[in-house]
Every structure is written in structure tokens, then in C-alpha cells.
Amino acid sequence: MAIVTAKDFDFHFPDWLHAPEVTDEERKKIQASGLAEPYVIFGKEGMCNPTEFCFFCGEKLTLPMVMWHGSNHSEIWLHPNCVRPFCNRMMRDFNQLAIGKDEANAILKKQKADGG
Numbered sequence: 001m002a003i004v005t006a007k008d009f010d011f012h013f014p015d016w017l018h019a020p021e022v023t024d025e026e027r028k029k030i031q032a033s034g035l036a037e038p039y040v041i042f043g044k045e046g047m048c049n050p051t052e053f054c055f056f057c058g059e060k061l062t063l064p065m066v067m068w069h070g071s072n073h074s075e076i077w078l079h080p081n082c083v084r085p086f087c088n089r090m091m092r093d094f095n096q097l098a099i100g101k102d103e104a105n106a107i108l109k110k111q112k113a114d115g116g
């Protein structure tokens with residue numbers, strides 16, 4: 001899970017590039033090899049690309065956002081305020097299996113009344 005803010009879309013340089021144990025000569029060799037290219041994690045050129053709309057409410061996403069990715073690297077993107085109600089509804093389904101539908105619905109009803 002990640003909380004994604006505007007700075008997460010910036011290009012970054014590898015942290016080790018400016019480590020004191022890397023000599024200037026080594027640094028030049030690394031840079032010449034292309035291994036020290038700036039990179040982004042989030043955004044069009046990165047590993048994770050936000051969707052335009054929130055997975056839970058369907059409204060347009062704005063920063064900050066919350067991102068989760070699963071074992072198959074699929075991603076869900078949410079407004080921070082949508083995380084709690086989304087998780088409550090997932091727990092409702094779990095609770096239905098664990099304690100029954102009526103009690104699961106009663107718990108969710110109370111959570112909704114409490115803002116989630």
C-alpha cells in the first residue's frame with residue numbers, strides 16, 4: 001500500500017549514486033553505463049499508473065491518493081476518505097462468512113452510521 005502525493009511523480013536518482021563509499025571514478029562509470037538514470041515509480045513512465053477515477057466511489061481522483069496492488073500487480077486507487085468505507089464493506093463480506101449475514105449487515109450499518 002502507498003499513500004501517493006504529488007512528489008511521488010517526480011523523477012528520482014538512485015540513492016546509492018551519491019553514497020560516500022562510491023568514488024568519483026566509480027560514479028562516472030556507473031553514469032556512463034546508464035544504470036544511474038533517473039526513474040519514477042508513479043506516473044506514465046513508472047511502474048504504477050493511477051487510474052483517473054476512484055475504485056470505490058467512482059469520482060475523479062485527486063492527490064493525495066491511496067494505492068494498493070495485488071499479487072498480480074493489478075492496482076486499485078482510492079481517495080483517502082474512501083479507504084475506510086471500502087474496507088468496511090470488504091469486512092462485511094468476510095463477516096458474512098464468519099458470523100452470518102444478519103450480524104455482518106448489522107456491523108456494517110453501525111460502521112456507516114459512524115461515518116464509514
Ligand SMILES: [Zn+2]
Nearest residue numbers: 054057079082
Ligand atoms: Zn473515492
